[in-house]
Amino acid sequence: MTDTISSGPFLLQASVVERVLGVALEHGADFAEVFAEDRRGTSATLDDGRIEELSSGRDRGAGVQVVVGDTTGYAHTAELSEAGLVAAAEAAAAVAHRGGGGRTVVLEPSDVRRQSEVAVLPESVEKARKIELLLRANEAARSSGSAISQVSAAYGDSRRRIFVANSDGLLVADDQVRSRFVVSCVAVGDTGMQSGFESAAFTVGFELFDVVDVEDIATTAARRALVKLSARPAPSGEVPLVLARGGGGILFHEACGHGLEADHIEKDASVYVGQVGEQVASPLVTLVDDGTMGPEWGSFAIDDEGHAARRNVLIENGVLTDYMWDLQRARRRERFSSGNGRRQNYRHLPMVRMTNTYLVNGESDPDEIVAQTRQGVYVAKLGGGQVNTATGDFVFGTAEAYLIEDGHITEPLRDANLIGNGPEVLRRIDAVGNDFAMGGPGTCGKDGQSVPVGTGQPTLRVTAVTIGGTAGD
Amino acid sequence: MTEQVTEPAAEPEKRTSAGSGDEPAGELLELATKVASQARAGEQLEVYASRGVEVDVRAYEGEIESLSSATSAGVGVRLVTGGRQGFAYAGSLEEAVLAETLAEARDNATFATPDEHVGLAEPDGVAPASLDLWDESVLSVPTATKVALALELERRVRGVDHRVRQVAYCDYGDMAFESAVASSTGIAASARRTMCSLSVMAIAGEGAHSQTGTGFSAGRGLGSLDPARTAVDAVERATRLLGATKAKSARLVVVLDPRVTSTLLGIVSSALSGEAVTKGRSFFAGRMGEEVAVGALGLVDDPTDARAFGASRYDAEGLACRRNVLIEGGILRGFVFDTVAARRASTSSTGSAVRGGYASTPVAGCRALSLSPGDLDARRIVAEVGEGLYVQSVTGVHSGANPVSGDFSVGAEGLMVRGGDLAEPVREVTIASTLQKMLQSVLHIGGDVEWLPGLAAGQTVAIGNMALSGA
Numbered sequence: 001m002t003d004t005i006s007s008g009p010f011l012l013q014a015s016v017v018e019r020v021l022g023v024a025l026e027h028g029a030d031f032a033e034v035f036a037e038d039r040r041g042t043s044a045t046l047d048d049g050r051i052e053e054l055s056s057g058r059d060r061g062a063g064v065q066v067v068v069g070d071t072t073g074y075a076h077t078a079e080l081s082e083a084g085l086v087a088a089a090e091a092a093a094a095v096a097h098r099g100g101g102g103r104t105v106v107l108e109p110s111d112v113r114r115q116s117e118v119a120v121l122p123e124s125v126e127k128a129r130k131i132e133l134l135l136r137a138n139e140a141a142r143s144s145g146s147a148i149s150q151v152s153a154a155y156g157d158s159r160r161r162i163f164v165a166n167s168d169g170l171l172v173a174d175d176q177v178r179s180r181f182v183v184s185c186v187a188v189g190d191t192g193m194q195s196g197f198e199s200a201a202f203t204v205g206f207e208l209f210d211v212v213d214v215e216d217i218a219t220t221a222a223r224r225a226l227v228k229l230s231a232r233p234a235p236s237g238e239v240p241l242v243l244a245r246g247g248g249g250i251l252f253h254e255a256c257g258h259g260l261e262a263d264h265i266e267k268d269a270s271v272y273v274g275q276v277g278e279q280v281a282s283p284l285v286t287l288v289d290d291g292t293m294g295p296e297w298g299s300f301a302i303d304d305e306g307h308a309a310r311r312n313v314l315i316e317n318g319v320l321t322d323y324m325w326d327l328q329r330a331r332r333r334e335r336f337s338s339g340n341g342r343r344q345n346y347r348h349l350p351m352v353r354m355t356n357t358y359l360v361n362g363e364s365d366p367d368e369i370v371a372q373t374r375q376g377v378y379v380a381k382l383g384g385g386q387v388n389t390a391t392g393d394f395v396f397g398t399a400e401a402y403l404i405e406d407g408h409i410t411e412p413l414r415d416a417n418l419i420g421n422g423p424e425v426l427r428r429i430d431a432v433g434n435d436f437a438m439g440g441p442g443t444c445g446k447d448g449q450s451v452p453v454g455t456g457q458p459t460l461r462v463t464a465v466t467i468g469g470t471a472g473d
Numbered sequence: 474m475t476e477q478v479t480e481p482a483a484e485p486e487k488r489t490s491a492g493s494g495d496e497p498a499g500e501l502l503e504l505a506t507k508v509a510s511q512a513r514a515g516e517q518l519e520v521y522a523s524r525g526v527e528v529d530v531r532a533y534e535g536e537i538e539s540l541s542s543a544t545s546a547g548v549g550v551r552l553v554t555g556g557r558q559g560f561a562y563a564g565s566l567e568e569a570v571l572a573e574t575l576a577e578a579r580d581n582a583t584f585a586t587p588d589e590h591v592g593l594a595e596p597d598g599v600a601p602a603s604l605d606l607w608d609e610s611v612l613s614v615p616t617a618t619k620v621a622l623a624l625e626l627e628r629r630v631r632g633v634d635h636r637v638r639q640v641a642y643c644d645y646g647d648m649a650f651e652s653a654v655a656s657s658t659g660i661a662a663s664a665r666r667t668m669c670s671l672s673v674m675a676i677a678g679e680g681a682h683s684q685t686g687t688g689f690s691a692g693r694g695l696g697s698l699d700p701a702r703t704a705v706d707a708v709e710r711a712t713r714l715l716g717a718t719k720a721k722s723a724r725l726v727v728v729l730d731p732r733v734t735s736t737l738l739g740i741v742s743s744a745l746s747g748e749a750v751t752k753g754r755s756f757f758a759g760r761m762g763e764e765v766a767v768g769a770l771g772l773v774d775d776p777t778d779a780r781a782f783g784a785s786r787y788d789a790e791g792l793a794c795r796r797n798v799l800i801e802g803g804i805l806r807g808f809v810f811d812t813v814a815a816r817r818a819s820t821s822s823t824g825s826a827v828r829g830g831y832a833s834t835p836v837a838g839c840r841a842l843s844l845s846p847g848d849l850d851a852r853r854i855v856a857e858v859g860e861g862l863y864v865q866s867v868t869g870v871h872s873g874a875n876p877v878s879g880d881f882s883v884g885a886e887g888l889m890v891r892g893g894d895l896a897e898p899v900r901e902v903t904i905a906s907t908l909q910k911m912l913q914s915v916l917h918i919g920g921d922v923e924w925l926p927g928l929a930a931g932q933t934v935a936i937g938n939m940a941l942s943g944a
Contacts (some may be wrong), residue, residue, distance in 0.1 A: 048752050049584035052558070056577050057832055059564035070533070074541040078565050095540040131584050150753050186754055186877055193589070193756065194875040234882070234931075234940040237722040267533070269641040269676060271683075349539060384872035386884070390641060390676045390685045393901050394886035416882040417873035419903050419942075431776025447642075466719070467880040468903025470875070470940040 006109065009164040011036045012062070013155075014107045014171060016082050021105040021167055022062065024089040026405045026432030028100030029066045032089070033166040035078065035304065037346040038063035041158035042122065046134035048150065055111040055125060061346045063465050066092040073348050084394035091194070107171040112302050115309065116263040116295040118177045122157035129206075130155050133214045137183050143394035144222035147229060149193070150186035153218070157206070178206045178297070178452065180441065183218045187225035194231070194414075196224025197383075197399060201441035201452070202295045224381070224400050227412045234401065234416035234469025241371055241418065241462045242404060246437030247381040249455025251462075252287055253357050253444070254394040255422040256280070260314050260322075260339070261352040262329040264389045265407040271392035271423055272320060279428035280320045284362050287315040289324055291339055291355035297441035298454035305341035312338045318426075326352045338403075344449035354444060356454035360430025366459035369431045376404040377413065377467055381440070392422035416469040425462055433459030476480025482519065501653035502663040508550065508571055513655035517553040517593045519656040520565060521789070522546070523831050528616060530645040532623040532802040535652055547831035550578040553592055557585035562832045590816040594790035595658045595735055599824065601786035601793040604775035606666035611647045619645050620670060622700060630688075630702035636712055641674040641685065646926040647695075654791040655709035663792035667693050668782065669702050670926065677711035684717060684900075686710025687866075691829050691926050710865060714886060717898035720943040726916065727904055727932040727939045728749075728890060731923050733864050734844075738929035741908060742774075742839040743876035745799050745852025747810035747825075749837075751818045757805060765805045766912035771845030772800040774809060776826070782926045783840030790835050795916065797823045799842075811837040843930035847918040851933040854917045858935050862894055864887045864904065879908040885941075902943040906936075914938050 010036030024032035038060040039063075045052045062085055065078035073095030075088040122130075141151040160176040185193050198220040230383050241253060256272065263268040272280065276287045291309030293299050300309050305327040313321050325333075326341030329352060342353035370378065379399065385396030401413040438456035450463045505520040512518035524546040531538040548571060549562040554555045559582030585591075623645040630640050647669035655661045670691035677684050688707030690699045699909035729737065749755040757765065766772075776785045785794050790812055799807050809825035810818065812835045825834035855863060868884035875881070882905035889896040906914070919933030 044584070050588055051584060052586075052588075053560055053834060054581035054584045055560040055562070055834070056581060057562035057564075057574075058570075059832075061564065068537075071537045072539040074539060076541075076543050076545075078545065091542050127581070127584050136665065188753070192879070193753070193877050195754075211620045228878075236940050238944065264641075267641055347539065347545065352547045367528075381656060382872075384869070386872075388685055388868070390639075390683050391900070393868075393884070394884070395869030395873070395903070397869055397882070414876070415873070415875060415880050415906060417869040417884055417903050419869075419884045419901050420563060421901055466901065466903065466942050466944075468884070468905045468940075468942040469881075470905045470907075 005152065011038055011161065013079065013295060013410055014044055016111065016163045018084040018107055019082065020089050020103050021165065022102060024064055024066045024093050025167055026102040027069050027093055028098040029093060031067040031167050033065040033164065034085065035064060035346055037115065037160065038165040039158060039160045039345065041124065042130065042157065043154060043156040044130050044134060045152065045153040046138055049138060051134060053129055054145045058377065059345065062088065063346045064088040064092045068098045071095065072328065072349065074229065076347050088417050101165050105167050106169055107165050108169045109171045110466050112172050112174055114301050115292055115299045116204060118205040120205040121159065121177065121220065122179060122206050123159060125206045133181065133209060133380050137214045137218040140220040141183060141185050141222045144219050147187045147226055148185055148222050149188040149214065150234050153183050154182045155249050156180045162304065164302065166189055172305045174301045176203065176300055177205050177206060178203050181214055181217055183221040185222045185225040187229050189229035191229055194225050194228035196221045196228065198224065198386065199440050201297045201298060203299045204295045215380050227400065227413050228414060231414045233471045234413040234467055235471045236467065236469045238464045238466050241465045242376060242378045243378045243457065243460050244378065245366065245433065245435045245459045246439040248379055249358055249439045249457045250385045250396055250442065252359055252457065253354060253453070253455050254387040254396055255420065255425050256287065257354050257357045259389045259392065259422055260293040260324055262323045262325045263352045264282065265323050266329055270389045276319045276322065278320055279318050280423060281315055281318040282429040283318040284429055284432040285315055285318050285426060286360045288360060289354050289357045293356045293454065296356045296438060296454040297452045301341045303338065303341045304343045307337045307339045307341065309355065310339040324352050324354065326350055344451060348449050351447065353451050354453050356456070358456035358457065359460065361434050361436045361458050363429045364433050364435035366435045369433055370404060370409060371407040373404050373407060373461060376407045378402045378404050393419065394422055395419045413469065416467055418465050418467050420465045425465060428463040429460055430463050431461040435459055440458050501651055502655060502661060504566060505653045505655035505802060506661060508575060509655040511575060511655050515554055517658055517907060519551040519593050519654065521549040521652065521654045521831055523650065523652040525648055525650040526612070527617055527648045530620050530623040532643045533640065535619055535624065535628065548574060549572050549831040550580040551593070551834060552582045554582050554874035555590050556587040556589055557582045558591050559585065560834050563932040565690050576701055590813055592812065592816065593656050593658045594660055594792050594812040594822060596660060597792060597821065598791040599795060599832060602788050604777065604779045604784055606693060606779065608667045610694040610696060611667040611669050611944040613822045614695050617918065619647065621697060626671050626673055626704055627834065628702040629700055629779050630673055631705055631709040632703055634677065634712055636677045636679055636715065637708055638678040639673050639676040642674055643673040646670050656791065657785070662787040664786055668938045669695055669698060671698050671700055673703060673707045675707040675711045677708065677715055679715050682715060684711050684714035692703045696850060711886065714900065717900035719888065719901045720889065720899045720941060722943050723941050724938060725936055725941055726858050726937050728858055728861060728863045729934045730865050731921060731933055732925060733867050734934045735925045735927055735929045735931040736867060736870055739927060740840045740874040740876055742842055742928060745808050745839065747808040748814035748820055749876065750808050751814055754877050756877065760805050763805055764803050766800055766803040767919065768803040769847070770800055770912065771804050772842060772916055773798050774839040774842050777845065778841055780924045781841030781930065782924060783928050788824045789826040792822055792824040793841065795824045797825065807839050809839055839928050842928060843922055844918050844933065846920040846922050848920055849917055850921050854892050854919055854935050855895060856931050857917060858890055859893050861888050861890040862941060881906050881908050881911065902941055905940045905942065911936050
């Protein structure tokens with residue numbers, strides 16, 4: 001495939017869309033947009049030693065958005081004919097209704113530059129080759145130890161073609177191809193059962209499996225389950241915390257990422273309101289949200305409002321530099337979108353979302369960070385998290401963690417949640433390593449919509465955070 | 474607002490689950506039956522079709538922030554041949570698309586590993602309950618009335634208490650949903666249901682300190698929505714947390730708000746899935762007939778109870794939903810099964826197949842869990858407990874509650890219980906134990922059964938010997 005994507009008429013004809021936008025604007029709207037999407041995907045699952053199922057599907061449709069003042073009307077349809085689109089435009093315009101004359105829109109097509117080339121479209125790959133990956137993973141996981149009692153693995157690919165046209169004359173398209181592979185294991189021992197998990201997911205085609213070894217994913221998942229069989233309960237109370245490179249980027253996603261989304265800022269529903277230019281974190285913290293990171297899971301050429309992905313510095317040396325913006329919030333503040341307007345699919349309005357959010361390298365030697373921690377918890381891998389942006393309180397779970405005793409990583413710990421307050425935890429970061437790595441892929445849920453996101457960080461230490469274990473049982 | 478990241482990267486997106494009503498969705502059933510009749514010799518073919526209409530309104534500062542209206546439809550085709558299953562779906566009911574989807578499912582089936590247990594449901598003679606889950610008001614009431622409800626709720630939230638400084642979201646939402654499933658094995662079932670809801674998050678503040686509280690109200694029709702009570706609920710939950718501090722780490726009794734109990738039962742239900750049990754992925758595996766909870770604890774999944782939001786005449790494979798006793802007097806008595814999981818466990822389906830929407834295949838799951846109610850209300854339970862923590866809400870359930878190991882550790886906020894009364898507010902703490910120990914440490918189960926959207930009812934529950942981690 002080429003590395004630019006033409007806005008050619010692969011989903012909708014520009015002339016049709018111009019007429020649809022005309023209908024949307026008939027009653028004096030400030031802004032109108034047509035978003036069309038065609039998504040195909042395949043998934044295959046292995047469980048209990050068998051290929052359980054191969055599934056494939058297709059969803060396509062379009063949504064029309066009409067904005068008058070602060071009010072947005074939205075309607076969507078699976079009917080991509082002109083009649084279907086006009087009906088959606090009329091329904092959306094019925095809400096955002098000011099009265100007054102309409103206007104016509106002349107679309108100006110522009111090409112879009114891909115972040116990374118897709119070498120092998122998944123749809124061109126025989127299904128049998130996708131199945132084979134699962135069988136290999138199963139074999140590798142089960143060979144990891146006799147205590148491995150159950151293995152499930154899933155392969156998934158998707159191709160999402162989007163088309164965005166709006167009343168500013170914008171007309172762009174993107175072709176987003178993603179591939180992922182996930183393995184979960186259960187291990188059984190005297191202490192009961194434990195589970196382990198590992199995944200790889202990138203915005204690339206099937207060539208992913210030329211560079212990612214499914215055996216590695218499987219043995220990592222198996223190891224996490226096996227290690228926890230001999231784990232002791234996590235401590236209870238405040239502890240120093242060291243996060244391994246690539247294993248803990250979700251800390252920033254929760255501690256400040258969501259709180260820096262302009263929709264929360266606009267509603268005064270974030271602890272970071274009014275903090276631009278202020279010191280909000282330790283001077284060691286420089287945080288970036290970057291949709292242009294090549295094949296990473298949260299990357300794309302254009303966001304779901306047609307704006308090019310950007311690299312946005314959110315916090316620089318501890319000072320808050322900017323929030324993340326979608327088009328509507330940016331318009332109201334008379335500024336540019338930061339390329340963070342995303343949506344799950346054509347059935348949803350876009351909103352402010354992260355892409356790949358990461359902490360940039362510091363200067364410390366990662367081994368020194370551990371060696372200089374007398375007692376604490378070392379987290380090799382975090383699981384999911386959740387935040388209340390209005391209070392800043394957030395949680396994040398461990399998926400692989402160890403005790404640090406006298407500067408050494410020692411015994412494994414059972415899973416527990418950690419809890420902290422965003423601004424407090426950001427100030428308590430007292431060491432940042434020089435060993436940056438991106439972490440596992442995530443799916444971020446907000447207001448009922450899920451989108452793929454990436455996170456990353458070098459090894460770092462937080463002086464105190466509360467861990468919710470049960471030690472002392 | 475709460476957001477969460479869960480790993481792994483999610484399965485293809487899940488949509489509204491199948492439901493039911495007394496009026497058959499005739500057109501959909503006809504379509505499903507027609508496609509299912511195209512099974513070839515040696516094939517079993519199941520077609521699930523659904524269609525929905527939705528309206529969502531968000532109010533902000535006395536205006537409509539957004540209003541979305543939508544209709545969507547789709548089909549999921551499952552084909553079994555030689556013990557191998559294939560699946561395909563499409564977000565469309567057009568004839569050409571249906572044919573393409575069937576062909577995909579047929580092709581996909583050739584790649585599965587043959588498994589003697591794989592096969593579709595067959596009619597089992599159990600009659601579906603008579604349930605009325607359809608309220609025409611969702612379709613007949615004009616959009617302007619729905620908008621007015623959202624605006625009224627926002628106005629009330631801002632008017633209840635001067636400490637309310639913002640409304641993070643204030644939504645009205647509804648849906649009218651029809652589905653049908655037909656198969657070459659003799660299944661023909663259709664259903665419809667409606668639902669509408671109001672939900673709001675209030676942000677209360679005093680000085681630099683903010684706290685949030687959510688309120689919601691839901692029903693089959695607009696007549697059951699109560700904006701006044703929803704507003705008061707959200708505001709009270711936000712304001713009573715003002716001044717919250719981190720409590721000292723301790724072992725104590727927790728009293729769970731009904732909403733928290735409902736969330737926890739959702740986790741327990743994953744471990745009661747017959748599929749998880751058969752595949753050794755549940756802490757209940759191998760414990761049938763054993764004492765897994767305190768003697769007073771009974772747990773039932775009953776989708777034939779019309780009050781439950783998960784109520785349904787038919788399960789996702791078209792078998793009649795039924796009342797299933799899971800725990801009785803603390804003894805583990807049953808699991809929930811779909812057809813394949815049941816065959817694997819040498820038993821019969823319990824009519825408990827659920828599906829995330831047309832894009833996913835049926836799996837075993839609960840729809841309408843509730844604990845056998847005790848005699849006490851929330852106030853009396855707090856009084857009986859005397860000292861402990863009243864948990865208003867929990868966070869990090871997906872990352873912190875594990876239905877395989879039973880390990881349990883979640884973020885919590887709420888109010889201390891002192892001298893049998895609610896006392897000072899608490900935030901930024903965790904509560905932890907294992908699900909196994911928690912079931913054995915239940916002290917009180919409230920009589921205050923409240924059906925909530927989701928798969929379990931809410932009730933006040935007190936649990937002893939939990940580890941609180943804080944300062």
